[in-house]
Amino acid sequence: MGGPRFEPVRTVRAYERVVEQVEEAIESGALSPGERLPSERDLMVQFSVSRSTVREALRVLQARGLVRSRPGDPHGAEVLPFTPAALHKSMTTLARVAELSLAELVQFRMVLDSSASLLAARLRTDGQLAEMGAAVARMRAATDHDAFVAEDVSFHDVVARASGNKLIQICTDVVRSIVLGLISEKLAAAHDRQALMRQTIKHHEEVLAAVRAGDGPLAARLTRKAMYDYYADYVPDGERPALRALLE
Amino acid sequence: MGGPRFEPVRTVRAYERVVEQVEEAIESGALSPGERLPSERDLMVQFSVSRSTVREALRVLQARGLVRSRPGDPHGAEVLPFTPAALHKSMTTLARVAELSLAELVQFRMVLDSSASLLAARLRTDGQLAEMGAAVARMRAATDHDAFVAEDVSFHDVVARASGNKLIQICTDVVRSIVLGLISEKLAAAHDRQALMRQTIKHHEEVLAAVRAGDGPLAARLTRKAMYDYYADYVPDGERPALRALLE
DNA sequence: GCAGCCTACTGGTCCGACCAGTGCACTAGC
DNA sequence: GCTAGTGCACTGGTCGGACCAGTAGGCTGC
Numbered sequence: 001m002g003g004p005r006f007e008p009v010r011t012v013r014a015y016e017r018v019v020e021q022v023e024e025a026i027e028s029g030a031l032s033p034g035e036r037l038p039s040e041r042d043l044m045v046q047f048s049v050s051r052s053t054v055r056e057a058l059r060v061l062q063a064r065g066l067v068r069s070r071p072g073d074p075h076g077a078e079v080l081p082f083t084p085a086a087l088h089k090s091m092t093t094l095a096r097v098a099e100l101s102l103a104e105l106v107q108f109r110m111v112l113d114s115s116a117s118l119l120a121a122r123l124r125t126d127g128q129l130a131e132m133g134a135a136v137a138r139m140r141a142a143t144d145h146d147a148f149v150a151e152d153v154s155f156h157d158v159v160a161r162a163s164g165n166k167l168i169q170i171c172t173d174v175v176r177s178i179v180l181g182l183i184s185e186k187l188a189a190a191h192d193r194q195a196l197m198r199q200t201i202k203h204h205e206e207v208l209a210a211v212r213a214g215d216g217p218l219a220a221r222l223t224r225k226a227m228y229d230y231y232a233d234y235v236p237d238g239e240r241p242a243l244r245a246l247l248e
Numbered sequence: 249m250g251g252p253r254f255e256p257v258r259t260v261r262a263y264e265r266v267v268e269q270v271e272e273a274i275e276s277g278a279l280s281p282g283e284r285l286p287s288e289r290d291l292m293v294q295f296s297v298s299r300s301t302v303r304e305a306l307r308v309l310q311a312r313g314l315v316r317s318r319p320g321d322p323h324g325a326e327v328l329p330f331t332p333a334a335l336h337k338s339m340t341t342l343a344r345v346a347e348l349s350l351a352e353l354v355q356f357r358m359v360l361d362s363s364a365s366l367l368a369a370r371l372r373t374d375g376q377l378a379e380m381g382a383a384v385a386r387m388r389a390a391t392d393h394d395a396f397v398a399e400d401v402s403f404h405d406v407v408a409r410a411s412g413n414k415l416i417q418i419c420t421d422v423v424r425s426i427v428l429g430l431i432s433e434k435l436a437a438a439h440d441r442q443a444l445m446r447q448t449i450k451h452h453e454e455v456l457a458a459v460r461a462g463d464g465p466l467a468a469r470l471t472r473k474a475m476y477d478y479y480a481d482y483v484p485d486g487e488r489p490a491l492r493a494l495l496e
Numbered sequence: 497g498c499a500g501c502c503t504a505c506t507g508g509t510c511c512g513a514c515c516a517g518t519g520c521a522c523t524a525g526c
Numbered sequence: 527g528c529t530a531g532t533g534c535a536c537t538g539g540t541c542g543g544a545c546c547a548g549t550a551g552g553c554t555g556c
Binding site: 287288289303306317318319320321322323324325 | 504505506507508
Binding site for chain 4: 497498499500501502503504505506507508509510511512513514515516517518519520521522523524525526
């Protein structure tokens, strides 16, 4: 005690410094979506590093979904508007590497979508209500299974939007596409598909009615129930109790 | 019609092919955490690409949190066990670029943590119950504010773990750290900190009692209430109704 | 048998080069 | 005068080679 406390020196790679600076410029708004970065050859002068270093930095920024570069483009890399693509990628990786079960994913959807319904029941605008009704109508009119699923998705999307919470909206979207990617083939091959579709439409109409009536808790409960009925068949028996724990 | 239908050729960069192959090997389990990739010079032979290309691919894999490389390490890049670091990074970026408000983040926490409490009330083991009790005890004994927050976090962490859902556990962790990062300085400067800490301990005791009693809905409601009381002061007036919509 | 050095190899960075693709300015034709 | 076509300057993608600092494990000398 008493002497100066030395901290371990963290060696920072050159490309990381480049990433940091560009990232900061984008996140702070100094660079807006649609704007262009200088060319790689310009950047190597500005940062006084080699082109390899610049390129490695750009690869990282690209992997994070912040920029995109096309060969031959004379304007340099383009700053992208935000998309949940990076979030989607890392969550998909998570699902595989952390060995997330279908039950866990469905359970997560039950939590998120029911919360979205709860909030939507209080906060939805009349226009969003009309959009939900239109989506259900298109579900009823859908002839093939793909179109039906697409309209199903669009219904849930409107509800998530109506919740007023962008994070809920994005996460429902990401998790939903992961779940659908896992079992889309099983869904398409489901026996008695007509009955399933009829039941799904009925569930959606009930949720819509609850949202229209402003009954959030009911809308949330119906959403959980609908999701359980829709996915339970694909979840192993032993993991279904965990899903039912959300139904009470 | 009638002629062969040609599809647009998607040009795939060489480094992307390398990323795909390594990623597949890791996610399929052919490469386990702790194992090493061949050296960059070996990889450039195996993939028959240049070292620059190999390095760009490794940068992407590193950005995704799948591997790590240290200069001078004679064993090559290391395959990492899964960490939510990449998810954390992309969600932090999301929070800044998509301009997520504190209210949205807190609302999301209310949704996730209350669901964790709900599930924990049914699925917790006795050991986890004891851990929760110990965390609350350490909160009561904490002398400085940092330690108090740390124990608070560990309580919520046990609850999330007890929910049995890894996705809930990871997301609560990620969102919590983002929220705390946003307002940690405000929390530390809060006036009447003693009263706040006492109230927080009381809230946690109530949640713990509900979890112990197996009353999921009560535990969930108490969790939402506790979180609202803790964070509402830092949320702008106009956005508080959206939070209260979850309290009913 | 052990402590300490040595070396072979690693990743990080730089340089220079070539290629295919792109957009723009310029030009030839109307 | 205006448009359609062409060439060019520059882009990003990839390659090869080079040098450096750092590491680990084998080797040497004690």
